[in-house]
Amino acid sequence: MTDVIDIANDQAEYFLQVALDRRQRQASTAASAEFCEDCDEPIPLLRQQKVRGCQTCVSCQELRERRR
16 A cells, blocks of 8 residues: 555655756756866866766865765
């Protein structure tokens, strides 16, 4: 028997996956930034090429991910 909490968890998981998929599609088509939007330091060319749509340097991205 499925209860209300299970249904809510399934919906939350579904909507999270949809949002993550949408963000991934947007990032893969967007141009990478030349300068980090957090610290204004140059983003290395290799990162710009390998991580399509990146907007931050590695250090700032790591900080963002730790905050989540």
